[in-house]
Amino acid sequence: MSDKQQLKRLALLPLRGLLVYPTMVLHLDVGRKKSVQALEKAMVEDHEIFLTTQREISTDEPEEKDIYTIGTLAKVNQMLKLPNGTIRVLVEGLQRGTIENYIDSEEYTEVEVELIDERQEATVEEQALMRNVLDQFEQYIKLSKKISQETFASVADIIEPGRLADITSSHLPLKIVQKQQILETFSVEDRLKQILTILSNEKEVLGLEKKIGQRVKKSMEKTQKEYYLREQMKAIQKELGDREGKEGEIEELTEKITEALMPETVAEKAFKELKRYEKMPASSAESSVIRNYIEWLTQIPWHEETEDLLDIHRSEKILDEDHYGLEKVKERVLEYLAVQQLTNELKGPILCLAGPPGVGKTSLARSIARSLDRNFVRMSLGGVRDEAEIRGHRRTYVGSMPGRIIQGMKKASTINPVFLLDEIDKMANDFRGDPSSALLEVLDPEQNNTFSDHFIEEPYDLSKVMFVTTANNIGGIPAPLRDRMEIIHIPGYTELEKLQIAQTYLLPKQVKDHGLTKGNLQVKEEAILKVVRYYTREAGVRNLERQMATICRKAAKMIVSNERKKVIVTEKTIENMLGQPKFSYGKAESEDQIGAATGLAYTTAGGDTLSIEVSLSPGKGKLTLTGKLGDVMKESAQAAFSYIRSKSEELNIDPTFNEHNDIHIHVPEGATPKDGPSAGITMATALISALTNRAVRREVGMTGEITLRGRVLPIGGLKEKSMSAHRAGLTHIIMPKENEKDLEDIPESVRKDLTFIPVSHLDEVLKHALVGNKK
Structure with a gap:
């Protein structure tokens, strides 16, 4: 039988799907951290380690309950580190052993093992069992033909009964549980009997397999002729040089599927x-559909990824090179880069750049891609009204194809591009579906790792894509879709910003495009400023760039026709090139006016001043509003009128003024539509001025909405309005008190020339706006 020894303390190496018997020599690949440290501990000491098998292969961090208690003491003969980080070791099994104590630590696991010594001499009964085992094993080898005769010869030379049982077991196709049972059988005689039973069963199974094979062979003979003829046809095609036949296609597609390194489930579908x-x-019509489908699967990127250049200073330099201003957008991109550099796991953010046309939304997305060193792909959503444009067509249709998201990923050729969804507010929906609802899955970081395209059918991971969307009007984006995006407003450029952009970006670009140089064309700063003020009225800079191009064309003609060798454009000569000014900006009144107040307006072209006039005439109290006003401005006028009637005594106004006076409120430039909640206090001030015969100070501009109780409500666009007031020559701005927080957005060069007067009630407005004594 066997004799027990004293306990021995050894490092533990758990094995997955593998079992080592004593006297076996085997190569193992070790990759788990604890296992590597256990090996290092064994190498430092006496090269001995205890091997035992896990109960479940899937367990990554096995504990005491997850391993068998009986294993094998082994000697580590060789250890080699592989390039992929794993370690390959050569181990030799020495003795069986039973774990008595399990000592786990963070670094590695140790066990106290009671080793089992086996007798080497065989009894008479064991010798008889050994002969039976060898006889049965030889018959098994002849039937299976998977084990060589050389192997049998080496096994036949073994004289130790226990070793014979172990080596024979290692060559049989047994499950780990069966092999473990043999390892746990300390009795050599019982072990040999187990092997005999297993060999007998295996021989029966092999006999049945042989019978089944013969039956299959008979049925195969029927199709053998067809197969032979098919192979002949393939050979003839090759001889004729017909490489474009179906066989060549199959080989080509098989190679493409293998090279695409798709996820396992997708690869299975492709091969199917x-x-x-x-x-x-x-x-067959379906044949072309299937081929098209397989080609799409192989052309989409599944694992190709560009490495982000996470250098904040480099990215900041690139963004500043390409765009002037836009500080909030640049700051957001740099924040994303900083977090990405710290975690390296941040899901792609979804930014929405909202602003008027021409402010650089699309080009900014391109700059973001350049700063990250990612591929860039653009998809315009303007006019898209079919859900299949986003999700693709089902493969039941001939000519079906994936949606534009998958098409864009193919064009990007990586799984982490910057993907621009342009004009997301211009989508529509009809009987063909709602594309904005299809985008809900694309633009949700929690869902887009399993994006489903009707054509591809298999889930596609979009989580590493950085989506950037653009919109002119966020009101046109459905609320659920808007909720998934981080909206960054780009309100448009101020006059000073346009001047800098023209000098730094637009003019040098146009000079180069028109074949000119700085030496033969010079445009003075005051000339550019005049173009900004009197020849363009826009939030962006597209029209400004066209005017710069016009200047360059005129200059090119002068130089080519030898009129001049060098063209210098000044404020006085700009009209010769561009003609009469196309726009006129409001200017401050030359003297204080009664019944006229200057308001500040925010338009898509930035800020502007707005003169509001009031006239009184004998009548029956009719209130007339002209100047192409929107509903909001009409309501502001009604609110101002009602407030004055309710406070007529405090304002020293005849309480019956509305019974014998018709009131006409007019906002000049009647052809221009005007609307917005910021003209309330201006209308009220002009009306009170007319009724009290007190003048309004000419240097004061005002903006703010009014309530029926005289409260002044906050407004938007204070930065743009302040710029227009500064341009018009105003020196004082009356603004809502709640807008004081917006003063920091106003450029310092403008802020120092203006006096801002925050007010919370109309009484404060009148105190600062009206001059003269009360009537």
């Missing part, structure tokens, strides 16, 4: 479709 394609006649 390839088998269908192989069996299908080339004339």
